[in-house]
Amino acid sequence: MEIPESTLLNKSRQHADEETLAALVSQYAGTLYRVAFSVLRNAADAEDAVQEAFLRVLRHRDTLGEVRDQRVWLIRIVWNIVLDRKRRAKTRPETDDVAELARVLQSDGLSAEQIASAAQHHAHVLAQVERLPAKEREVLMLSAFEELNSVEIAEVLGITESSVRSRLFRARNLMADLLQHTRS
Amino acid sequence: MKIPDSKTSRNDSTSAEDTLRLIANLPAPAGLEDRIHTGLLAHARSSQRAGRVLAWPATSTAGSAWMRSAAAAAIVFVVAGGGWGVYSRVQQPQAAKMIVMPHVSAPGEFTNAGAMRTPKTLSGPVLVQPATVKAAQAKPATKAAAKPTQPSTAKSTAKAAVQPTVPAAK
Numbered sequence: 001m002e003i004p005e006s007t008l009l010n011k012s013r014q015h016a017d018e019e020t021l022a023a024l025v026s027q028y029a030g031t032l033y034r035v036a037f038s039v040l041r042n043a044a045d046a047e048d049a050v051q052e053a054f055l056r057v058l059r060h061r062d063t064l065g066e067v068r069d070q071r072v073w074l075i076r077i078v079w080n081i082v083l084d085r086k087r088r089a090k091t092r093p094e095t096d097d098v099a100e101l102a103r104v105l106q107s108d109g110l111s112a113e114q115i116a117s118a119a120q121h122h123a124h125v126l127a128q129v130e131r132l133p134a135k136e137r138e139v140l141m142l143s144a145f146e147e148l149n150s151v152e153i154a155e156v157l158g159i160t161e162s163s164v165r166s167r168l169f170r171a172r173n174l175m176a177d178l179l180q181h182t183r184s
Numbered sequence: 185m186k187i188p189d190s191k192t193s194r195n196d197s198t199s200a201e202d203t204l205r206l207i208a209n210l211p212a213p214a215g216l217e218d219r220i221h222t223g224l225l226a227h228a229r230s231s232q233r234a235g236r237v238l239a240w241p242a243t244s245t246a247g248s249a250w251m252r253s254a255a256a257a258a259i260v261f262v263v264a265g266g267g268w269g270v271y272s273r274v275q276q277p278q279a280a281k282m283i284v285m286p287h288v289s290a291p292g293e294f295t296n297a298g299a300m301r302t303p304k305t306l307s308g309p310v311l312v313q314p315a316t317v318k319a320a321q322a323k324p325a326t327k328a329a330a331k332p333t334q335p336s337t338a339k340s341t342a343k344a345a346v347q348p349t350v351p352a353a354k
Contacts, residue, residue, distance in 0.1 A: 038204070122207075129203075145208045
């Protein structure tokens, strides 16, 4: 029985797509997870978000060749997913709980008291971050990722680089005010 | 885990960024890639099963060409036969035997002035006579009813007897 050429082409293309996707998963799953976790602060939710992001990639695999920077493209996808989920759920992040934060943030050679104190501090800071306006908060959170520069943050958020800088400046000032106010 | 040190001169915003950086640099859980890859494969398989499309022209071989042409002929036969059946059963509307022209009034003749339809005139309200008049009329009637009717009937019969018969012919 003769197998038509189009079938072979389809199969080879599908195989290539699968290989590309597998490579993307192994290369960027960790980064995407960290981006998702920084917003959702819940391990299971973050993993779900990464899964959903790759499912979207699978659906639009035909456009993979047109993507200039796959890393930024993937981060943008997962960023939109997590923001959407957070907006819909409107639940408090899990790590607002001090005990949970202490569990998530691994510690080496610290006493229980020190761990509790540090967790409390981080929980307080994260609570203040949540009080920031959305635009400033988003830029501040993305700026925490070492692998993203201001140009890439601008690409992820769909704004200009100068906007990123001005928002980051505002976010830092607001954050300082908030923390100073709560301390006083 | 980093511990916030109050003795250091770092400002508050830097401290906040440190916390965010700490969260951002958390390692991904072990086996994340494998789980995602497995999930993607499962999804791909399920979507293939759900939306299977027959690659009909591609899968057919040369030996089944006569079968394809026979199927095409059968489809054409069924469609044409059905169409002919419907055409033969439906009666065509008969053409008009005579042409009736609209009535055009001759000059000097009365027309309806272009009016297509004249509405019916509404009947007016029925007048009711006042009660006092009715009462006044009712009294003589009762008196008349009380009198004996015999004389009047006798007069009328007498008149009828006196009147001569009139011939019908002019």
